[in-house]
Amino acid sequence: MKRLASFALALAFPALVLGWWEWESRQGLGHAYAFAPLEQIARSFLEMLADGRLALHAGASLQRALTALLIGGTIGIVAGVATGLSRVLDRTASPLITVMRQVPILGWLPLVALWFGNGDGAKLLLVSLSAFYPTVLNTQKGMQAIEQRYAEVGRLYGFTRSQSLRMIAWPSALPLIFTGISQALAFAWIATIGVELLFSASAGLGTEMMAAQVAARTDIVLVCVACVGVMGFTLNQLFALLRTRLLRWQPATAK
Amino acid sequence: MPMPSRGPAPSRLPAMAIRIAPIAGILILWEIAALSGIWPRQVLVPLEQVGATLLALASDGELARHLSASLYRLASGFLVGSVIGVSTGAAMALSRNVHRLLWPTFSCVRQVPVIAFIPLLILFFDVEDSFKIVVVAMASFFPSALATHDAVRDIPESHREVARLYRMPTAPFLVRLILPATVPQVLTGLRLGLTRGWLSLVAAELLAADSGLGQMMEMGRQLFQIDVVLAGVFVTGLIGFLLDNSMVRVERHLSRWRTA
Amino acid sequence: MTDHRPLRGPATDKAARRTGAVRISGLSKRYAMGGKAMTVLDDINLSIRPGEFVSIVGPSGCGKSTLLRLIVGLDTDYDGEIRLDDTRVAGTGLERGLVFQDHRLFPWMTVAKNVEVALLNQKLPRDRRERVISEHLALVGLSDFGDAYPHQLSGGMAQRAAIARALANEPKVLALDEPLGALDALTRVKVQAELQRIWMEAGTTMIMVTHDVDEALFLGDRVVVMSPRPGRIARIVDVDLPHPRDRASPLLHRLKDEILAELTREPREDDGTLVTFPGRPRG
Incomplete structure (x- = not known):
């Protein structure tokens, strides 16, 4: 009974919003311009699903985000390990990263466009940069936070430098590295949509949204917004699963 | 107890120099590359030209116009978004029914990056100021609501029990207990909201605006004025840094009791 | 869990052991704390036979954990001498092992x-x-x-x-730094019996630091009683009882009273409670 009540309340709010939306859409042509009727939104969704447009754009965005995650994340982890282990590198690279990071990712866009054009390469560069920051920062923090307790065990058993690195530093940094990657995943997804909105070329959900906006197709924009949300959420959940699997040595509370 | 004076002053200067050295190095390399003429000067602008452009923009009021437009949007959007965000978050944490009503929708919509709402918001609000304010408000709403919700929910049960034990009325309960216990976490949420707001505002201005730093950079891009774009990048970064830094200071100031 | 299997282990034949003798002579350890030198260990002399089990008890601040870290070589800055089978200890080595209070797996x-x-x-x-x-x-x-x-x-x-x-x-020598200190009382008693069996099977020289006088007596061939500030050996008690031992043995009870008397001779606010309480030590 109680569960039913909370379920009803959970549905009440969206129902209210949808009802209001539908009502607005019937208030003459001027309103229907922004408030596409619900039925039309559903129809557009099915249409885009059927003719493969949704899959095409979603696939392009996904591929862009993941490729950039791979590039930016790899460079970020390598740089994080290097700056985490070497003080010289830390002192050289960290101020640069800190300064660069002050500029919002999309603020680089006009410059990148002028230097590298607005093709896929420029997009990939910016999205990779957005994935780079969180991975490098978290990896570095992880490598620097090696617990003295475990380092002593290494000393007891005569660990070489490479053994300490492989068996103590790297695994103890892993949870933070994973945190970095999961942040990078979220940032890369946001940045992907952002660059697609701003560089309207080739396929992608952002590009499609922008085109729909120009054509005043609220229904298509909404379908894309929902798609962006669902995909972002799914990516996040999948990564969390992967993390739990790979870090199964962690006690449940530590996550 | 008298504090022993630690860390002799002279050692601070080299430390600072070491931190600045890599940045200075990059800038010098930039300058050499720009002057060498390997790339056209239009593409790799010498630093003094960027500086001159920045000064020119500053002295003829152009920069002030864009900057004030951006800051106005940021301030009003952030104010609206964070006030609604903090109150929504607190309401969701304090009332079970509000939580049931809003939380599922909240956690759904939260999954969508605010940037993705830009085309939709353009359709609703056109490209006027209100559109950009709404973008900033949305961007700062979610982090502040979430942080407040978590902060209030995380207040230890023992605190509430103490309040009940002393039969504390609601108003002092909120002011003397909930507020101080949640301040640090809420401030972190607000800081995140401000950063997100700034990021989204720049994106929105790049996309559709007649003024603002983003628009200034976009115009620079269209007119192939790299010096203007670089000046914009510099100012954008500086503003981002100042915003974040000042929020960190406020946070530290208001959370003194934590470490004290 | 406490069954006593026939003596058969990785390092068999305890009687034949010739290695694992530890000789500590004139050992002192000083720290510089806030500009002031503090003596943690003062003129420690102790000779441990191969395969012997030596317990070390003492109140907080008597430097017993520091002593173990010196023997193992995690800390190499000391005056005096620590020798293992006539070789001077310098740094960590595989012939000397250490079990920490937190397991550090x-x-x-x-x-x-x-x-x-x-x-x-x-x-x-x-x-x-x-x-x-x-x-x-x-x-x-x-x-x-x-x-x-x-x-x-x-x-x-x-x-x-x-x-x-x-x-x-x-390892020829195994140092145990309050290995059971973090366990609850019941588990502790069980693992003590386990440790006794393991020691008998492995035949390794063991040096165990503990807060618990019962534990020290139950396991140790000898119990070294230390006094704090600076850490000194106050007394060495021989426990002349064959292993495996019976907790109820009257000898153990008599020795316990003696050691407790020794430890509480100069009453200090932290002595009495810390000696037998199986909790975490301070510092």
Whole structure:
């Protein structure tokens, strides 16, 4: 009974919003311009699903985000390990990263466009940069936070430098590295949509949204917004699963 | 107890120099590359030209116009978004029914990056100021609501029990207990909201605006004025840094009791 | 868990042991704290026979943990001399092991992998290495838990796994720094019996620091009683009772009263409570 009540309340709010939306859409042509009727939104969704447009754009965005995650994340982890282990590198690279990071990712866009054009390469560069920051920062923090307790065990058993690195530093940094990657995943997804909105070329959900906006197709924009949300959420959940699997040595509370 | 004076002053200067050295190095390399003429000067602008452009923009009021437009949007959007965000978050944490009503929708919509709402918001609000304010408000709403919700929910049960034990009325309960216990976490949420707001505002201005730093950079891009774009990048970064830094200071100031 | 299997272990034949003698002479240790020199250990002289079990008790601040760290070589800055079988101790080495109070198993490795850590820098063929690991897991009664991660073990099991790791490379001397200090009273009594069996099977020289006089007496051939500030040996008590021992033995009770009297001779606010309380030590 109680569960039913909370379920009803959970549905009440969206129902209210949808009802209001539908009502607005019937208030003459001027309103229907922004408030596409619900039925039309559903129809557009099915249409885009059927003719493969949704899959095409979603696939392009996904591929862009993941490729950039791979590039930016790899460079970020390598740089994080290097700056985490070497003080010289830390002192050289960290101020640069800190300064660069002050500029919002999309603020680089006009410059990148002028230097590298607005093709896929420029997009990939910016999205990779957005994935780079969180991975490098978290990896570095992880490598620097090696617990003295475990380092002593290494000393007891005569660990070489490479053994300490492989068996103590790297695994103890892993949870933070994973945190970095999961942040990078979220940032890369946001940045992907952002660059697609701003560089309207080739396929992608952002590009499609922008085109729909120009054509005043609220229904298509909404379908894309929902798609962006669902995909972002799914990516996040999948990564969390992967993390739990790979870090199964962690006690449940530590996550 | 008298504090022993630690860390002799002279050692601070080299430390600072070491931190600045890599940045200075990059800038010098930039300058050499720009002057060498390997790339056209239009593409790799010498630093003094960027500086001159920045000064020119500053002295003829152009920069002030864009900057004030951006800051106005940021301030009003952030104010609206964070006030609604903090109150929504607190309401969701304090009332079970509000939580049931809003939380599922909240956690759904939260999954969508605010940037993705830009085309939709353009359709609703056109490209006027209100559109950009709404973008900033949305961007700062979610982090502040979430942080407040978590902060209030995380207040230890023992605190509430103490309040009940002393039969504390609601108003002092909120002011003397909930507020101080949640301040640090809420401030972190607000800081995140401000950063997100700034990021989204720049994106929105790049996309559709007649003024603002983003628009200034976009115009620079269209007119192939790299010096203007670089000046914009510099100012954008500086503003981002100042915003974040000042929020960190406020946070530290208001959370003194934590470490004290 | 407490069954006494026939004496058969990785390092057999305790009687034949000739190595594992520790000779500490004129050992002193000073720290500089806030510009002032503090003497932690003052003129420690102690000679330990091969295969002997020596317990060290004393109140907080008597430097007993520091003594173990010096023997093991985690700390090399001291005056005087520590010799293992006539070789001067300098730095850590595989012939000296240490069990910490917190088990310090690597949480990212399974129990078996953690035991393998001790064998990494010994040139052993793969199959021999596997055998040593399973022998030592069996020794501490964890044969079924080789694939478990440390967080899946109880406190007592984790500490036993740590002991298996420490013994796997067959050190001549094993130092134990309050190995059971973090366990609850009941588990503690069980693991004490386990430790006694393991020591009898492995035949390794063991030096154990503890807060618990009962524990020190139950396990030790000798009990070294230390006094604090600066850390000195106040007394050495011989426990002339064959292993395995019976807790109820009247001798143990008489010796306990003597040691407690020694420890509480100069009443200080922290002595009495800390001696027998099986909790975490301060510092």
